[in-house]
Amino acid sequence: MADNDAPNTTPAKPAAEAAEKSVAEKANGGPASSESPAQPVPAASRPAGGARPQRGPRRERPDHRPRRRGPGGGATEPNPARPGARSTPRVTEWFQDLRQERLRFELEEIWDEGKLAYRWTGAITPPPPLVEPRGLSREQCIEIFRWMLLNRALEQQLENLYKQSRVVGGVYFGLGQEGCSVASAYALGPNDWMAPMIRNQGSLLVRGFPARDIMMQYMARADSPTGGKDGTSHFGDLESRHVVAPISMLGDLIPVMAGVCLGERLQGREIAAMTWIGDGGQSTGVFHEGLNLAAVQNLGLVLIVENNLWAYSTPLQKQTRIRDLAIRARAYGIPAMIVDGTDPFQVYQAAHQAIERAHAGGGPTLIEAKLMRMKGHAIHDPAAYVPAAMLEFWRLRDPIARLEIWLKRKSWLDEAAIEEMRRAVESEILAERDAAEASPMPPPERAFEGVYCDGCHDPRPRFLGRGRRRP
Amino acid sequence: MQLTYVEAIRLALEEEMRRDPAVFLLGEDIGVYGGAFKATAGLIDEFGPVRVMDTPLAESALVGAAIGAAYTGMRPVAEFQFMDFIACAYNQIVNFAAKSHYRWQAPVPIVLRGPAGGGVHGGPFHSQNPEMHFVHTPGLKVVEPATAVDAKGLLKSAIRDNNPVIFLEHKFLYRRVKEEVPEGEHLAPLGKARVARPGRDLSVITYGAMVPLALEVADRLAGEGLELEVLDLRTLLPLDVEGMLASARRTSKVLILHEDTRTGGLAGEITALLQEHAYEDLDGPILRLTAADTPVPFSPPLEEAFLPSAARLAEMVKQLARY
Structure with missing residues (x-):
């Protein structure tokens, strides 16, 4: 399997890669990494091998910036005749690809001693260095690193708790995806909203939930955020953290988060609502329904498609015929970005840009983060279907290792400081585990409580009548 | 005021939207057209296209958007053109809205309303009574008025309720029932025969x-x-x-x-x-x-x-x- 926009379908040779890069740089007047993918080139129209054909200037604006669309960057002009009346949102089309490298590999079905298996072929090359962070201070870069360490340490602790039979049910890991979980949520403002997916433990930590909450969810304890009524990352907080609890059915969060933007707009506020979906979840009908609604109504949805190449045991090419999931954004008339999901700075930059667009009333953005699920679907799944070479390739792209190397090269953290940080994170996780384990199991009578809201809550809009405010 | 059943529905919507700025409408063809049965006729002219929002033809998105807006404290009323189409949004209703308060204490004050029922020769997809799919779902409320007075009073109560309410209007009654309907604050309680x-x-x-x-x-x-x-x-x-x-x-x-x-x-x-x-x-x-x-x-x-x-x-x- 290779990206749609890769020059050929055979495994890339370093020489061919270099040639392709230089041609692409000439064609675009810059490094190939900043090139936008534009339309996919049908395989049949590509040359049989070798370099990408030289192309003329692209239709997208070279600086990839959205066109200004009237005062405040809003997509629609107000109609003075009737408050709230809007013209049809203008169609916007542009792509940004922030990646420093293109993925070139092939995944094919083979018969291996009478069993069907997948074979991965590709060059196991080291990753490029991380991009320079934009809009992040040294302290913030280090903070992101610490959140990623905490994310991983939490998941290691969950694995331990599972092996000690203290977890009820399975554990869903985001190993290899910590950079994306953390850096995307890190870009959100306090008035923005988010809704995590099952592997976004890091996003929940960044949004302010203590690790014990996640552990108690997995251990089904009385003091978990859902009080034992649901598990895993299936919890939220409407009041202060603005987090919507996910459900197991993928895609359903997309229209819900569009609705959050709608509800805030009705209160005079343009906010960003971030949620995540995977290569599998993108196949659902409600993905389309929700993204289309957000596009038509120009709602500030920030949809991060974590293309981690496997949906349970189903590889990407059995999910869809396209390789760059971001190109779907074109069908909705909304901007899209592709980032290396193991580079937290690319993820942050894309998320930040999308959030700014949402705050300016510029509508939704789809961000495809390319990365790899480094464990099975859940802890019970050894993922024997994943070829070893594929894991080897992606192990070199471990987001924590990449950021650690970058921070050391930058001399922002030395080995001793990193060790100290690891120890502090580890002891924080142990303290959180002790707190989680101190919580009892819920009392049985709780099973019958809370089916209805009978005056226990007072849902009302917080911002109606207070004038227009930006987060 | 002598009103038909569907006029009573419209009056309830109008009064609640005037009373509470958190109430808004979304659905297919409810704006300029005023809804397939005219239950929202003219409301877009009074309240504008943001509070009377035409949605794409997508029922999961319709209900999903209503749920999300409810999380911000709004009180959306979503119209199904025919209640047969509520099947298209089944997952959002049953797995998202109905379980939200039980799972994580997040109330979902939404009303999903529209015409149900037969007797008008609508055929297999415009005549169904889908109530039992939802009566079997803890966390929902299911309401079906039989008179114009109750159409108004129950809808107003449903809008003020903090839970997701499936509000089935019988299309056979829409224009066959006409009676004196009280203006203003007339509420019929949910859960009372x-x-x-x-x-x-x-x-x-x-x-x-x-x-x-x-x-x-x-x-x-x-x-x-x-x-x-x-x-x-x-x-x-x-x-x-x-x-x-x-x-x-x-x-x-x-x-x-x-x-x-x-x-x-x-x-x-x-x-x-x-x-x-x-x-x-x-x-x-x-x-x-x-x-x-x-x-x-x-x-x-x-x-x-x-x-x-x-x-x-x-x-x-x-x-x-x-x-």
């Missing part, structure tokens, strides 16, 4: 478009010396168990009538409740008259055969009265 006609001999427990059918039969049988009590359930979830028991104890004979199909219909649940709580008070078997266990057929003679009829109801009532 209404005695549509008091009587001493036999209770007909019913709802929706079967209420006028039962009243018609009751009037006819009164001339034969048989006094039927007609109990209009109004809310199907949660059921008014006390109201049903009180009626059963007054008359000691119960027939359950609904337009929904038979197997797994509400009559089975009500029968179980009555025999659990009022067995000693009953003087005869609990009977049920329902639609047949088939899809709703299109051609008029087929649909008439499918639906419960006044003649069949009268016949069953007389049979029960003999106990």
